[in-house]
Amino acid sequence: MEAIREWQAYAYFFLTVFLVVMLYGYILHLYRAEKKGTRDYEKYGKLALDDELTDAPVELNEARENEKNENKEQS
Amino acid sequence: MQNAALEYDYTVAKWFTYLAIIFGIVGMVIGTYIAFELAFPGLNEVFGQYGTFSRLRPLHTNVVAFGFTLSGIFATFYYVGQRTLKVSIAESKFVHGVAKLHFWLYFLLAALMVVSELMGITTSKEYAEMEWPLDVMTVVVWVLWGMAMFGLIGMRREKTLYISMWYYIATFLGVAMLYLFNNMEVPTYLVTGMGKWYHSVSMYAGTNDALVQWWYGHNAVAFVFTVPIIAMIYYYLPKESGQPVFSYKLSLLSFWGLMFVYLWAGSHHLIYSTVPDWMQTMGSIFSVVLILPSWGSAINMLLTMKGEWNQLKESPLIKFMVLASTFYMLSTLEGPIQSIKSVNALAHFTDWIPGHVHDGTLGWVAFMIIAGTLHMAPRFYKREIYSKKLMEMQFWIQTTGIVLYFSSMWIAGITQGMMWRAVDQYGNLAYSFIDTVTVLHPYYTIRAIGGTLFVTGLLMWAYNFYKTMTSDKVLDKEPAFASPMGA
Numbered sequence: 001m002e003a004i005r006e007w008q009a010y011a012y013f014f015l016t017v018f019l020v021v022m023l024y025g026y027i028l029h030l031y032r033a034e035k036k037g038t039r040d041y042e043k044y045g046k047l048a049l050d051d052e053l054t055d056a057p058v059e060l061n062e063a064r065e066n067e068k069n070e071n072k073e074q075s
Numbered sequence: 076m077q078n079a080a081l082e083y084d085y086t087v088a089k090w091f092t093y094l095a096i097i098f099g100i101v102g103m104v105i106g107t108y109i110a111f112e113l114a115f116p117g118l119n120e121v122f123g124q125y126g127t128f129s130r131l132r133p134l135h136t137n138v139v140a141f142g143f144t145l146s147g148i149f150a151t152f153y154y155v156g157q158r159t160l161k162v163s164i165a166e167s168k169f170v171h172g173v174a175k176l177h178f179w180l181y182f183l184l185a186a187l188m189v190v191s192e193l194m195g196i197t198t199s200k201e202y203a204e205m206e207w208p209l210d211v212m213t214v215v216v217w218v219l220w221g222m223a224m225f226g227l228i229g230m231r232r233e234k235t236l237y238i239s240m241w242y243y244i245a246t247f248l249g250v251a252m253l254y255l256f257n258n259m260e261v262p263t264y265l266v267t268g269m270g271k272w273y274h275s276v277s278m279y280a281g282t283n284d285a286l287v288q289w290w291y292g293h294n295a296v297a298f299v300f301t302v303p304i305i306a307m308i309y310y311y312l313p314k315e316s317g318q319p320v321f322s323y324k325l326s327l328l329s330f331w332g333l334m335f336v337y338l339w340a341g342s343h344h345l346i347y348s349t350v351p352d353w354m355q356t357m358g359s360i361f362s363v364v365l366i367l368p369s370w371g372s373a374i375n376m377l378l379t380m381k382g383e384w385n386q387l388k389e390s391p392l393i394k395f396m397v398l399a400s401t402f403y404m405l406s407t408l409e410g411p412i413q414s415i416k417s418v419n420a421l422a423h424f425t426d427w428i429p430g431h432v433h434d435g436t437l438g439w440v441a442f443m444i445i446a447g448t449l450h451m452a453p454r455f456y457k458r459e460i461y462s463k464k465l466m467e468m469q470f471w472i473q474t475t476g477i478v479l480y481f482s483s484m485w486i487a488g489i490t491q492g493m494m495w496r497a498v499d500q501y502g503n504l505a506y507s508f509i510d511t512v513t514v515l516h517p518y519y520t521i522r523a524i525g526g527t528l529f530v531t532g533l534l535m536w537a538y539n540f541y542k543t544m545t546s547d548k549v550l551d552k553e554p555a556f557a558s559p560m561g562a
Contacts, residue, residue: 008353026331030324041327045319047237048310051158052553053081059234 083157084165085455087174091150092448092455094182096537098142099441101189103533105135107526114519125193133204134192139436140202140299142185147444148303149181149220152243154451155310156224159240160231170226177219184212191273198275200288202295203257207275210258217254221247238326242306245334249298257291282349286342293341300440302333304403305372307443311450312376312396316386317556321378325371332368336361343414346423355416362414369407376400391466392558395446398474402438406431421496426515427488434481437473437529445469445536452543453558457550461542463560469535476528479521487518 033039046058112118112128119127153174157164164171188205191197197204205213224247228236236244260275277284313320320326342350342358377400380386386393409431413422422428449466453459460466494514497505548561 023332027324027328030327034324041323042319043323044235044237045313045323047159047233047235048239048313049317049319049556051161051314053083053161053163055161057161057233061231061234064230064232 081163081166083154083163084171085154085451087164087171087178088150088153088451089455090178091146091153092451092540094185095143095146095150095444095448096533096540098138098146098185099444100530100533100537102135102138102143103526103530105131105138107523107530109135110519110523110526114516114523124195130193130195133197133201134189136202137188137192137204140295141188144299144436144440144444145181146185147307147440147447148243148246148299149177150451151307151310151444151447152220152224152303154447154454155239155306156227156243159233159237159310160227161233162227162231164223164227167226167230170223170230173219173226174223177216177223180212180219181216184209184216187212196273198260198277200257200277202292203254203288206273207258207260207262208273210254210260213254217247217251221251237310238320238323238330239306239310241330242302242309245330246298246303246306249294249302253291253294253298257287285345285348286350286354289344290338290341293344294338296435297333297337297340300436301337301369304399304440304443305333307447308372308376308396308400311443311447312393312400313379315390315392315396315446315450315557316380316383318379318381318383321375321381325375329368329371329375332371333365336365336368340365340414343419346414346416346419359414359416359419362411366407366411370404373400373404373407386557390557391463391470391560392446392449394467394470395442395449398470399439399442399446402434402442402477406435406439409434421492422488425488425491425495426484426518427492430481430484430488433484434477437477437480441529442473448540449536450558452540453550454553456544456546457553458543458546459548459550459559459561461539461546461561463562465535465539466560469532469539472535473529473532476525476532479525479528483518483521483525487515487522490514490518 030041034041043058050056050058108118108126109128109131112131124130153164164174187209191206191209192204196206198206224243228240259278261278262272262275263270264272264274279287309320309326339361340358342354343362344358346355346359348355377397380393380397387397412418413427413431449460491511494506494511495504499505546561550559
């Protein structure tokens with residue numbers, strides 16, 4: 001019984017550390033990606049505002065476009 | 076050739092909106108009636124077996140959760156999904172057909188749910204009362220929704236899924252997992268030849284059953300009353316106010332936080348029961364941690380209004396949404412407080428619990444569905460909203476109703492808890508059960524009045540919506556942000 005309690009305490013401690021690292025790691029990842037210029041997360045806020053079918057996509061889904069072009073070429 | 080007249084197709088979104096309005100009224104009329112029954116027990120006898128509290132309570136919870144709320148979720152999904160993915164559902168006959176089938180089968184399922192539960196046919200598991208044939212049908216309806224959802228995603232023009240879509244997808248996956256596991260049941264007639272063909276018993280027994288049940292029960296709150304409603308507010312509040320979400324990064328962080336933490340909190344329903352102690356503690360701890368991602372989303376919404384608070388005064392739609400996120404903050408603070416073991420010792424089984432549930436469901440869920448549908452109405456019908464004044468009145472009447480509901484239940488619940496625990500100098504219980512009932516009578520009456528006010532607001536909502544559909548104030552084009560409203 002004592003041994004189980006000890007294991008539980010270790011597991012609890014390391015799990016907490018792991019979760020804290022994950023949480024802060026994710027925040028760091030978000031900010032670092034923006035700083036490096038690999039991704040601008042805040043522009044996605046526009047997705048709700050510029051949502052007419054005629055509005056230019058914030059990021060075009062190229063897979064759809066390629067598929068459409070392929071279909072055109074075939075026909 | 077590109078179709079120049081391509082437009083979003085709101086057919087299915089409209090159908091689900093009508094259902095949301097109908098189920099909202101039906102579910103909450105029943106709720107108000109049973110609230111009066113608790114205050115005036117003679118009302119139990121008015122409609123014979125069909126009007127007793129025990130018969131109507133599951134009907135109330137099922138109709139508001141799986142009728143009203145789910146219809147609101149589907150309606151907003153078929154609207155928000157198309158718009159944020161920049162694809163019209165009508166571009167694919169197959170996906171559109173699946174969506175229509177999704178609606179009709181869901182409608183049939185909901186009707187069967189109402190009839191069977193009114194007849195008293197239930198599994199007796201809270202929020203999972205539907206019997207096995209309806210459970211099978213639920214799975215089919217859910218799969219159809221998934222097909223429509225991923226069909227739309229598959230044809231999208233916009234590469235990135237907006238945060239609302241993340242939440243709708245999470246709703247789909249979360250409910251699928253929870254529903255399947257909690258509704259594992261054995262049809263008694265098919266297996267043993269005993270009982271009616273539609274009866275079943277749970278595959279789990281005793282404490283295991285309780286654990287699975289509350290893992291499901293609490294996460295039904297998560298994935299029906301929270302996650303898809305956040306999907307709504309992340310779209311409708313920025314869109315109506317014309318302000319992009321304050322921090323998209325915070326929305327992502329809150330999303331993953333909520334997804335991870337919520338699933339572990341269910342055992343707080345079983346504190347001081349026969350489940351292992353560590354599990355109860357875990358439920359408590361995760362419930363408290365849950366404040367962070369919940370408040371992350373709510374604060375993000377309030378900060379979205381930064382510099383634009385004048386809109387709160389000017390637009391009743393913004394009022395509904397800002398108060399919804401405020402109620403979300405209130406109930407996600409109240410829930411964790413109730414989950415703390417020492418508080419739970421007082422609060423468990425008291426009226427404080429339904430009080431907590433209703434400031435979340437009325438203030439947060441219903442307000443967001445009402446706001447969402449009224450935002451969509453001018454876009455559905457190319458007409459301005461019939462009456463701003465009516466909406467303002469609805470807002471204040473319903474807010475008063477909610478305040479009466481939760482404040483009376485706070486007082487009732489804490490009084491009840493204190494009276495149950497009170498002992499005299501010899502350790503004998505100071506009060507009998509009927510003493511508490513007598514003391515609580517005025518609060519039960521206040522609660523029922525609060526419910527009546529809320530239902531009155533729903534009727535105003537339905538009237539305003541109907542008048543918008545048939546109004547002669549036609550718009551030349553879809554409004555970009557703030558919804559146009561008649562005086």
